[in-house]
Amino acid sequence: MKNLLPTVMMMEKRGVEVMNDEVKMIDRKEKLVFLSNQSIAYDKLVLAIGSYPIKPNLPGANLQKVYTIVKDATFLAGMFEDVKDCNNFSIIGGGFIGMEMAEEIKKMRPEAAVQIIEMQDHCLKLVYDDDYCALAEAGISEQGIQLLVNEKLEAIVGTKQVEAIRLASGKEIKSDCVIFGIGCLPNTKLAVDAGLDIGPARGIAVNEFMQTSDPSIFACGDCAEKKSFFDSSPSGLRLASIATAEARMVGVNLYQLKRENKGTIGVFSTYLGKKTYAAAGLTAKDAKNKGYDVIIGNAEAINRHPGGMPGAEMLKVRLLFDGKDMHLLGGQVYGAASGGELINVIGALIAKKVTAEEIVLFQAGTHPALTASPVAYQLVNAAEAAMVAHLNR
Amino acid sequence: MKNLLPTVMMMEKRGVEVMNDEVKMIDRKEKLVFLSNQSIAYDKLVLAIGSYPIKPNLPGANLQKVYTIVKDATFLAGMFEDVKDCNNFSIIGGGFIGMEMAEEIKKMRPEAAVQIIEMQDHCLKLVYDDDYCALAEAGISEQGIQLLVNEKLEAIVGTKQVEAIRLASGKEIKSDCVIFGIGCLPNTKLAVDAGLDIGPARGIAVNEFMQTSDPSIFACGDCAEKKSFFDSSPSGLRLASIATAEARMVGVNLYQLKRENKGTIGVFSTYLGKKTYAAAGLTAKDAKNKGYDVIIGNAEAINRHPGGMPGAEMLKVRLLFDGKDMHLLGGQVYGAASGGELINVIGALIAKKVTAEEIVLFQAGTHPALTASPVAYQLVNAAEAAMVAHLNR
Numbered sequence: 158m159k160n161l162l163p164t165v166m167m168m169e170k171r172g173v174e175v176m177n178d179e180v181k182m183i184d185r186k187e188k189l190v191f192l193s194n195q196s197i198a199y200d201k202l203v204l205a206i207g208s209y210p211i212k213p214n215l216p217g218a219n220l221q222k223v224y225t226i227v228k229d230a231t232f233l234a235g236m237f238e239d240v241k242d243c244n245n246f247s248i249i250g251g252g253f254i255g256m257e258m259a260e261e262i263k264k265m266r267p268e269a270a271v272q273i274i275e276m277q278d279h280c281l282k283l284v285y286d287d288d289y290c291a292l293a294e295a296g297i298s299e300q301g302i303q304l305l306v307n308e309k310l311e312a313i314v315g316t317k318q319v320e321a322i323r324l325a326s327g328k329e330i331k332s333d334c335v336i337f338g339i340g341c342l343p344n345t346k347l348a349v350d351a352g353l354d355i356g357p358a359r360g361i362a363v364n365e366f367m368q369t370s371d372p373s374i375f376a377c378g379d380c381a382e383k384k385s386f387f388d389s390s391p392s393g394l395r396l397a398s399i400a401t402a403e404a405r406m407v408g409v410n411l412y413q414l415k416r417e418n419k420g421t422i423g424v425f426s427t428y429l430g431k432k433t434y435a436a437a438g439l440t441a442k443d444a445k446n447k448g449y450d451v452i453i454g455n456a457e458a459i460n461r462h463p464g465g466m467p468g469a470e471m472l473k474v475r476l477l478f479d480g481k482d483m484h485l486l487g488g489q490v491y492g493a494a495s496g497g498e499l500i501n502v503i504g505a506l507i508a509k510k511v512t513a514e515e516i517v518l519f520q521a522g523t524h525p526a527l528t529a530s531p532v533a534y535q536l537v538n539a540a541e542a543a544m545v546a547h548l549n550r
Numbered sequence: 551m552k553n554l555l556p557t558v559m560m561m562e563k564r565g566v567e568v569m570n571d572e573v574k575m576i577d578r579k580e581k582l583v584f585l586s587n588q589s590i591a592y593d594k595l596v597l598a599i600g601s602y603p604i605k606p607n608l609p610g611a612n613l614q615k616v617y618t619i620v621k622d623a624t625f626l627a628g629m630f631e632d633v634k635d636c637n638n639f640s641i642i643g644g645g646f647i648g649m650e651m652a653e654e655i656k657k658m659r660p661e662a663a664v665q666i667i668e669m670q671d672h673c674l675k676l677v678y679d680d681d682y683c684a685l686a687e688a689g690i691s692e693q694g695i696q697l698l699v700n701e702k703l704e705a706i707v708g709t710k711q712v713e714a715i716r717l718a719s720g721k722e723i724k725s726d727c728v729i730f731g732i733g734c735l736p737n738t739k740l741a742v743d744a745g746l747d748i749g750p751a752r753g754i755a756v757n758e759f760m761q762t763s764d765p766s767i768f769a770c771g772d773c774a775e776k777k778s779f780f781d782s783s784p785s786g787l788r789l790a791s792i793a794t795a796e797a798r799m800v801g802v803n804l805y806q807l808k809r810e811n812k813g814t815i816g817v818f819s820t821y822l823g824k825k826t827y828a829a830a831g832l833t834a835k836d837a838k839n840k841g842y843d844v845i846i847g848n849a850e851a852i853n854r855h856p857g858g859m860p861g862a863e864m865l866k867v868r869l870l871f872d873g874k875d876m877h878l879l880g881g882q883v884y885g886a887a888s889g890g891e892l893i894n895v896i897g898a899l900i901a902k903k904v905t906a907e908e909i910v911l912f913q914a915g916t917h918p919a920l921t922a923s924p925v926a927y928q929l930v931n932a933a934e935a936a937m938v939a940h941l942n943r
Contacts, residue, residue, distance in 0.1 A: 396915075397916060397924040398915050399913050401924040401925055401927075402912065402913045402914075405911060405930075405934070406911065416911060421913065422913050424914065424915030425915055426915045426916070426920055427917055427919075428917060428919035428920055433920060494887070494888065494919075494920055495887065495890060496891075497888060497916075497917055497920025497921050498888040498889075498891035498892045498920075499891045499894075500915050501892075501915055501929070502894055502898055504912065504913060504914065504915060505895055505904075505909075506898060509899075509902050509904065509908075514809075515902075517798055518795050518798060518809060519795065519894075519897065519898055520789075520791040520795045520814065520815050520816075520817050520897060520901070521791055521794075521795075521894050521897065522789075522791050522817030522819045522828060522890070522893050522894055522897060523819070523890075524820055524821060524890055526821035526890075527826060527887055527890025527891075528819075528890050531791060531794040532557065536894070537794075541798070
């Protein structure tokens, strides 16, 4: 695996010995980990073994030029090399991975046909409300990428190499490359073999301190079971933002059980067609499903003031509140690149259960070259709009 | 006054009658406001009459081509027209206004000499710690603007028009234009004439609901007295972020005394030489002066990952905590434009008295094209660094 980030070097600098090997087995009774040619004793063990991309068990799924995406520079470089002469790319799944991959391929091969096949009625549906999904879809379509929603893949057709895909609707689409971006599943084999418990969302079960069913063994990141911040229900979210927060819990809890996991909020961002798409917490649909009486506030403004300033771009913000006490449940951001930080304001405010009233009274810093004006500042105005919506019910 | 923002139009759209006239007097007994040719009765009155820039009473201060800056497009266009052939610009005061003005003038007239005269040992000293001030100073110097710190203006020399400035150190600097950016004072004349109380920071005294000493009259924005969020001491801060938050309090309190002013945090941002400079809350020196045992955490990283991504820029973050319980007191940001939103994360976290531990456990969203990597995310890492500093004391 090639990692473009200087992680190993950073670890070694801090006195961590990094070994590149495979763990074959964990012996919990003897507290031993077996590698290819040796075993290592442990007092505490951390499983941070990630997840693997899902490839459905469909006809033709193992044909040549059918890929799943792993975060490995060597693999990606090899894949791009292998498909550089393909003319018909089918991307299965319109989540972040599928959308980003479609855009990268279209940039690399502008003359090729690139299509995204999405089972639901919208792309990015898990993190965005429908109208925000539509913004992302328009941005992707503008780049000449075709979107097929409400379409389910039934089979991949070909003899040695992929030649087409067949959809449940009967459509057949010529394809010389198929890429899956339909999510991932926790890596649990080692844990299962060691007799550790597995949770309802298929991750390695952990308590609030990230201990597995064996208190000497911790798990964090994509391999560990997740619970929602909002109602502690099992969560399928697997994100770097969650993994790194969990790792910071485990790092301390190895020494003293101090840092408690309050559950996953889900903070996402991506950048497609030079626009930011970001979300945190619950969508309106999620919130309704969890029994909340959702109040929504929207605001949009140019990220400069006056709007004629160089670099001016639209920045839209939606905030979702619990109608009972008007605390923040979720937020969505679209537009200017500064949205990548703005979503972290929203994530932090969700974590702190801040109310619309508190947001309205925030002293938000603004500057002509950096943000909307103080009277148009989107975060504050979306909260104000939600308060008005709450009053006018 | 020309306002480039569509404020009046927005007001009229919402049914507010906007009159362009001058208030000559308030008759509190009769509840009347006297304009040029008429009087208007009121039940509740809001004073939102702003501040005026300070021009010191020094020899030569009234010579031609000596300016203070008011936020009025007509005035600014006229001033720039008047000084377009000047060759030696002296800017008095190295705060945000002085720094921004120096940069604008240097852009307009690259061949002219532009110098900033600052009384303190650093520019932006009110909002930044010394090393962050030094970053801003280097950015300004790189543009060919000369900085003179520890220098006090003593007189402006000239017969009809300014010809030079004389400093307390004895230096004389050739100047055919002098611009003051040394702060502003609340507009209180109307309030004083009406017998309303004035506060120790020279603003119109207000209670926590923004009522003046006459409960039918409210004041907000630059004209109103300010108190610090941290210790309720009188505050000289006058910022759009504070003014608009206060206006949102008054807007509701006119109908029902509901929104309480918790005091000024002070959230600033500016953009000089294509770098963001932003700050919120207390500097290390402020915090020490207020009796806090300050713990500082620093982090810096490129705002992309890997760092070779297009658009990669440095983003530095400093967080300051109260050593007693490690709650957040202040923050400083330097570098990439997304810092203009990041400072609002910090401002919100100060308002919510969030601790370093809570920040460390935030699920911060990151994306290769928008932010540092999840392991390098500056806000979280600055909090972690502060926790380490706290442990190692």
